[in-house]
Amino acid sequence: MVGQAAAFIGAQVIPPTISGIRDYFCAMQEENTKRQAIAANRDVLIVRITAEKEAILAYFSQRFAECRAALDEFFELLRHAVDSRDNHQLNVALAGILGIIQDNPLDDFETFKQQFHDPDYTIEI
Numbered sequence: 001m002v003g004q005a006a007a008f009i010g011a012q013v014i015p016p017t018i019s020g021i022r023d024y025f026c027a028m029q030e031e032n033t034k035r036q037a038i039a040a041n042r043d044v045l046i047v048r049i050t051a052e053k054e055a056i057l058a059y060f061s062q063r064f065a066e067c068r069a070a071l072d073e074f075f076e077l078l079r080h081a082v083d084s085r086d087n088h089q090l091n092v093a094l095a096g097i098l099g100i101i102q103d104n105p106l107d108d109f110e111t112f113k114q115q116f117h118d119p120d121y122t123i124e125i
Contacts, residue, residue: 052116059112063105070100 081089
């Protein structure tokens with residue numbers, strides 16, 4: 001009688017246990033799939049952010065290099081104007097320096113960002 005009771009209890013306990021284990025493994029597999037998708041999406045976003053960062057850094061590097069070159073030329077003109085006491089060259093040099101200093105490098109940055117996201121746009125550095 002004890003054997004029959006144990007078999008009866010086993011018959012009631014084992015199927016739900018097996019079903020629970022199967023459900024657990026299915027859920028675990030789904031979660032692993034979700035984790036893999038999240039990791040893949042993360043990797044794509046990291047690559048995109050890194051590319052944007054490099055493009056933005058290159059943009060500002062180029063933009064400030066142009067400003068520096070222009071400022072160098074205007075300061076050279078300023079030195080020459082002071083040495084030769086040429087008021088016209090002095091005014092041109094000072095106006096040029098002020099124009100560069102007052103220019104906001106972010107004014108055309110929004111256009112650059114829009115072009116950057118255009119797949120047909122080619123960035124020339």
